[in-house]
Structure formats: structure tokens, C-alpha cells
Amino acid sequence: MAAVDVANEFETITRLLAPLAHPEWGRGLTDDVALIPQRKGHDLVVTKDALVEGVHFLPNDPLDTVAQKLLRVNLSDLAAKGAEPFGYLLACHWSERCGWPERNAFVEGLARDQAEFGVALLGGDTVSTPGPASFSITLMGWAAKGRIIARAGAHPGDLVFVTGTVGDGWLGLRAARELLTLEPERLSALVEHYRRPMPRTAFAPAVLEHASAALDVSDGLIADLGHLARASAVRLDLQLESLPLSLAAQAWFDGRADADQALSQLASGGDDYEIAFTARPGHEAALRREAERLHLRLTRIGEVKAGEGVHARYLGEPVPIEQAGWVHR
Amino acid sequence: MAAVDVANEFETITRLLAPLAHPEWGRGLTDDVALIPQRKGHDLVVTKDALVEGVHFLPNDPLDTVAQKLLRVNLSDLAAKGAEPFGYLLACHWSERCGWPERNAFVEGLARDQAEFGVALLGGDTVSTPGPASFSITLMGWAAKGRIIARAGAHPGDLVFVTGTVGDGWLGLRAARELLTLEPERLSALVEHYRRPMPRTAFAPAVLEHASAALDVSDGLIADLGHLARASAVRLDLQLESLPLSLAAQAWFDGRADADQALSQLASGGDDYEIAFTARPGHEAALRREAERLHLRLTRIGEVKAGEGVHARYLGEPVPIEQAGWVHR
Numbered sequence: 024m025a026a027v028d029v030a031n032e033f034e035t036i037t038r039l040l041a042p043l044a045h046p047e048w049g050r051g052l053t054d055d056v057a058l059i060p061q062r063k064g065h066d067l068v069v070t071k072d073a074l075v076e077g078v079h080f081l082p083n084d085p086l087d088t089v090a091q092k093l094l095r096v097n098l099s100d101l102a103a104k105g106a107e108p109f110g111y112l113l114a115c116h117w118s119e120r121c122g123w124p125e126r127n128a129f130v131e132g133l134a135r136d137q138a139e140f141g142v143a144l145l146g147g148d149t150v151s152t153p154g155p156a157s158f159s160i161t162l163m164g165w166a167a168k169g170r171i172i173a174r175a176g177a178h179p180g181d182l183v184f185v186t187g188t189v190g191d192g193w194l195g196l197r198a199a200r201e202l203l204t205l206e207p208e209r210l211s212a213l214v215e216h217y218r219r220p221m222p223r224t225a226f227a228p229a230v231l232e233h234a235s236a237a238l239d240v241s242d243g244l245i246a247d248l249g250h251l252a253r254a255s256a257v258r259l260d261l262q263l264e265s266l267p268l269s270l271a272a273q274a275w276f277d278g279r280a281d282a283d284q285a286l287s288q289l290a291s292g293g294d295d296y297e298i299a300f301t302a303r304p305g306h307e308a309a310l311r312r313e314a315e316r317l318h319l320r321l322t323r324i325g326e327v328k329a330g331e332g333v334h335a336r337y338l339g340e341p342v343p344i345e346q347a348g349w350v351h352r
Numbered sequence: 353m354a355a356v357d358v359a360n361e362f363e364t365i366t367r368l369l370a371p372l373a374h375p376e377w378g379r380g381l382t383d384d385v386a387l388i389p390q391r392k393g394h395d396l397v398v399t400k401d402a403l404v405e406g407v408h409f410l411p412n413d414p415l416d417t418v419a420q421k422l423l424r425v426n427l428s429d430l431a432a433k434g435a436e437p438f439g440y441l442l443a444c445h446w447s448e449r450c451g452w453p454e455r456n457a458f459v460e461g462l463a464r465d466q467a468e469f470g471v472a473l474l475g476g477d478t479v480s481t482p483g484p485a486s487f488s489i490t491l492m493g494w495a496a497k498g499r500i501i502a503r504a505g506a507h508p509g510d511l512v513f514v515t516g517t518v519g520d521g522w523l524g525l526r527a528a529r530e531l532l533t534l535e536p537e538r539l540s541a542l543v544e545h546y547r548r549p550m551p552r553t554a555f556a557p558a559v560l561e562h563a564s565a566a567l568d569v570s571d572g573l574i575a576d577l578g579h580l581a582r583a584s585a586v587r588l589d590l591q592l593e594s595l596p597l598s599l600a601a602q603a604w605f606d607g608r609a610d611a612d613q614a615l616s617q618l619a620s621g622g623d624d625y626e627i628a629f630t631a632r633p634g635h636e637a638a639l640r641r642e643a644e645r646l647h648l649r650l651t652r653i654g655e656v657k658a659g660e661g662v663h664a665r666y667l668g669e670p671v672p673i674e675q676a677g678w679v680h681r
Contacts, residue, residue: 053583054503055429055567058495059396067388067396069474071441071490075481100384112400114443114488145398152404154483159443161400161490166387174383238384254382 032149035115039130045110045143057112057145065165068106072096073159076118080218081199082155086125087132088218089158094136096241097162098222099296103239104171105231108140108164108224113147118156140224167231174254176236177301183259183325184310186223186297188269189244191216193292209271216269220296229313230300237300243291245344248299248333255301258330263337266290267322283342290335291344301327361478364444368459374439374472386441386474394494397435401425402488405447409547410528411484415454416461417547418487423465425570426491427551428625432568433500434560437469437493437553442476447485469553496560503583505565506630512588512654513639515552515626517598518573520545522621538600545598549625558642559629566629572620574673577628577662584630587659592666595619596651612671619664620673630656 036052044052048059059067074080074096080089094111101108113133117126137143145163195217197203198210205213222239230237236255240247245261252259263286268276272289279285302310307323314321335342365381373381377388388396403409403425409418423440430437442462446455466472474492524546526532527539534542551568559566565584569576574590581588592615597605601618608614631639636652643650664671 050502053579054433056397056399056433056435056500058500059398060497061390061392061394061396063390065390067390068385069388069441069490069492070385071443071476073443073445073477073479073488075445075479075483077482078480104383104385106385112398112490114400114402116402116404116445116486118483147400148402148488150402150404151407152484152486153406154404154486155481157445157481157483157486159402159477159488161398161441163398168389171385171387173379250382 032151035126035149039126040144040149043130043133043137043144045145048110049143049145052146062165064168066168066171068101068104068164068166068171069161070097070100071159071161072100073157075157076155084218086129090129090132091136091219093158093160094133095220095222096296097160098140098224099220099239099241101162101164102222102224102227103230103237103298104166105227105234106164106166106171107227108142108162110143110145110163112145112161114159115149116152116157117149118152118154121156170231172230172234172237174236174238174251177251177255177257177327178235179257179327179329180304181235181301181327182304182307182323183261183301183327184321184323185240185244185267185299186226187221187320188267188272189295189297190272190289190292191269192220192294192296193289194272194275196294203275205271205274209274212269212271217294220294222296223298223319225317226298226314226319229310230298233302233306233310234300235302237298240295240297240299241293243293244295244299245290245333251299252331252333256331258328259325259333260328261325261333261335263290263335263342265322265324267320283337286337287342287344361480364455364478368455369473369478372459372462372466372473374474377439378472378474381475391494393497395497395500397430397433397493397495397500398490399426399429400488400490401429402486404486405484413547415458419458419461420465420548422487422489423462424549424551425625426489427469427553428549428568428570430491430493431551431553431556432559432566432627433495434556435493435495435500436556437471437491439472439474439492441474441490443488444478445481445486446478447481447483450485499560501559501563501566503565503567503580506580506584506586506656507564508586508656508658509633510564510630510656511633511636511652512590512630512656513650513652514569514573514596514628515555516550516649517596517601518624518626519601519618519621520598521549521623521625522618523601523604525623532604534600534603538603541598541600546623549623551625552627552648554646555627555643555648558639559627562631562635562639563629564631566627569624569626569628570622572622573624573628574619574662580628581660581662585660587657588654588662589657590654590662590664592619592664592671594651594653596649612666615666616671616673
């Protein structure tokens, strides 16, 4: 078997990870298990996502941002269900380049996001791998009993919304790989979005209160809305001219000759980690008030119809769309 | 980023993994999250362990046994706490060698063990990696409220027990790497033990009922008892002549010139996945009855004293022991 410094893994737990542990349920990370008491009137909601170096993050991405992205892609899953996160289990498969400075940076990223999103470490495993680094998190949260928002639930007549902006994850990956030509501050905003997406945890209660169906945008807006349409057995009509673009994405878009193709790319790229959802028209005003209170951009991008599939138009004309997205790479 | 066949990951979920899903809580593996209702009078117990190719399993280990080992090392953690498992989340980081036959084999291994141990798949993630394959499982179970068995809890006067046999995991790894000379059926028994350890799930209720402290033997008996001694602030005295050996381990032992060293190696090797625990002497008879009912070998290997550390003797003489074990490789 590979020669690894076993002491490192012990010390990683006691020196770096133990300070992140939930004071009670994490049992000091010394007892192989976490113990979580029941919460009356609630269901437990659990999700698990993994990131692999060279697939989901770049070898030169700083490890504090890798840790934050790992936590945030999981937080995004829970937010889209209207659930409230409380803790997570972590598996670190450290590569040979992960010495103390890198492990320290990773843990600092986690510590920052624990404070920001109100979660704590419950347990997990730390191992070495002779290959590229990879990490996974199992995130847990609470939802009021029987009340999470599913992918199924959209009805004809509902409206389609998305939080934040669309396409920055895809552009950010291209920026990080130095494949884009834009002003430096635009490029760095995109790279930041790619490395450290913002899960819409704060908006989860509004989703729970008002959405008929929801999911987070990880595979690409079009692909994910395709999942929602299929699960709900409805058709979604999108107006691409409504797509919310960041300043950087707008600058990139303005430089494209083919607007249809450019919008289709932005709506098909992955890694946005926004919430796409449907809601009855009567809920729009309340959703807008809540978004405004949170200083969160909220955009109506289409309608739910009877039928199937996702259909996009740009200024009234049908746009052929790439439905695949970035799926479980 | 690495070029991977994204369709494979979708198909892996719908074709291979969905049939393993918990009929209700897994939500058909289509909704990003699992939803687990409360169970009255119980706490949720959670553990997460990872296996990496070339570190925790060998590149030529069949993938059905890798899947079973992955599930079993987690089942072993819960069994040692006296908890009852019900489901798990799975992250597969498939390497390039993991085509359909390998993925099929992996899932067949899981299916067999789901039936044997009464657990179901709740969710997770499936991704590709350009490096060696790795896998992690987050296993969940129930324990009667406030009642799991910790590492702390051993008191002077308690007895020290271990289930099954000791050293077969370490010998099995050596056998799998063709470093041992023994009769073929002994070698294959050891390899089988290394690849497919037997978690003592059936004995968990007895642990819960009778143990004062417990943990599973994954890092090596001596190292793990060291954790227990430290957590309980006690000293453990072991009699190495009592160590329960399998027929294969006995055959290997009989060929060693230095009995002290050989026993120390067996007691320091990892991957046993037995339960080591302490109990008041008054509980010994009930423990033996329960073990007999389950056709499970149960051996008293020492006593708890005031003091600290793990101290071993062989036929009355102190034996210097290697305390490190195989720790979080």
C-alpha cells in the first residue's frame, strides 16, 4: 500500500478539525460517530456531494475556496428544498500536495463558512490518496415535518423564477482557465463566483413558504429545469431575454455576435448554485418583498404550461437549446 | 477539466443505484436530498468512512468486495456503539477502469449486503476521477435516546473482551499481496477476511445492554484499546496468550520463531472490524449466552485497572508492544 504519514491524519483531526466540531453532537470527533437528537415536528434532510481535483475544481484553486465550494454546493441543495442546515460530515482524501499549509487553508475556509452559514462539523474521515485530492460532505438539516419542496409540484399557470444571476459559474471556469478576454475586475469577479458560489440559504424559508417546486442550479439552468419539468410532468416556457446576468456576464454577452448561442451557453453552463423554482402567481409579490429584504436578485424567467420539456425563446423567436448541461462530471 | 462521459453518471444512478434506494426516504434518488422522519425515543447515529484504491484496498480487489468492505467498515462503527443501522449515502469517485462491468459488480456487492444487514441507499453522488478510485459512505442508524456506548466508560474492575478473531485483516492484506506462505485454503480464508470483514451488527444489542465502553477494531487491537483507555482514563492489562486466533492465523503463528513479536504484530495490525469492549464482571455470563446464541466467538483478553495505557503480557512476561497500528492511512 502507499506509504503515508499516518500521524498526519491523527494530527489533522485533533489539531485542525476538532476545533470545528459541534460542541455536543460531534463528540469531539473522537468516537467514530455523531449523535443527533430528534427535533420535534421536523424531518431530517440529508445531501451528499463530492468534489474531485481536475474535475470539479482546478489544481491551482486555493484550498480554502475548495473547502468553501464543497460546503456551499451542499448548502445549495438544502436551500432549494427549503431546509435549514445544522451540521456536516466530511471526508478528505488528501493528495500528496496537501501538506500542513494546504490543510490549514482548507480548514480556515471551513471555519469561515461555518460562521457564515451556522453549521458545525459532526464527524467524518481523513485519508491520503496517491491520486488527485477529492473531498465529500454529507450535509444535514431540518425541515418542518412533511414540508420540503420537491422537484415535482409545478402546475400549469405557475411562474418560473431564478435567484441571483445565471452563467457566472460557467464563465468563471473559463476565466480561471484563462480562456476569456475581459477587464481584470470582471475576470476576477467570475473566478470568485466559480470558486466560491453563494448558496441561497437565507432564501430557503421563502422557498418553503411560497414555491410549488424547486431545485438548485448545479448542472445548468436548462438541464435542471428539465429535471423539474420531468418530475412535475409539465412544460416550461422560458424567455431568454429575461435571464439575469451579472455585470461581467453582460460584458461577455455584449461581445458575442450570436446572441441566441451566447444565452444558450449561459443557460446551459453549470456551477451557478442559484435556486430555480416555480410558484403560483399570487405568491410573486411576497417573494419579491422577501428577496428585496435580503438584497437578493429575483427574476421571473418563464411560465409553466401543460405539456413537457423546456422551451426557450429570445425576443419571441424559438431558440434551440443544448439540454445536456454539466451533469455529474 | 477531465473529459468524462457524463451520461454514464446519470445512467449509473437510474439503472444501477436507483433499485437500491430506500422506497420512501431515498425519494428515488432524484431529488438531491434524502428525507428521514423522526423515530420516537431514539437518537440518530451517523458515521462516515472512506476507502481509497491503493491505500485501503488493492487495485486487483474485485469491486463487489470493495463495495461490501466499504459498507461493512461503516456498519462496524455503528455496531460497536450498540446502534441499529437503517440507511446510507454513497459517494463513488470512479476511476477510468470503472466501466459498466465494474460498476455493476460494485452495485451487486451493495445489494447483497443491503439484504444481509437490512440497510437501504438514501442518496449521494457519483463522479469520475482521473486518479485511483475512491468511495465513501455515510451510514445512519438509530440508538435508544441517550444510550449509545462510548469509548469512555470503562472502570477499574471491568473485564476486556473482543469478538471474533484478531489479526486476520493484517494477515489477509499480506496474503492478498502474496507475501505469506501457507496452505491455499488458509490463504484464501485470510484474503476473504481482508476483503470482506464481518461487522458484528447482530451483537450490537448485547453491546448496548452490557458494555461499559466499546469501539470497533479498525486501527489494530492495541491502538484501538489505547484510544479506549485514554478516553476512559484507565489502564488495560492484556494477556496475549488469550488472543483469539483463526485457524489460519494460528497456522501462521505456529511458524514464527518469536512468539512475542508475532502476537504483537497480530494485535497491532488493522482491518479486523471486531468489537473490543469492557464490561462489569457480572455481565460476563449474559454476554457469553448472547454470543453463543449468535455462534459468535467472544474472548476475554484482559482487565481494566486504575492507571493509564495498554500493557500486555505473554505467559506472565511483559511484552513490548507497537502501539501505532494502521491509523487513518
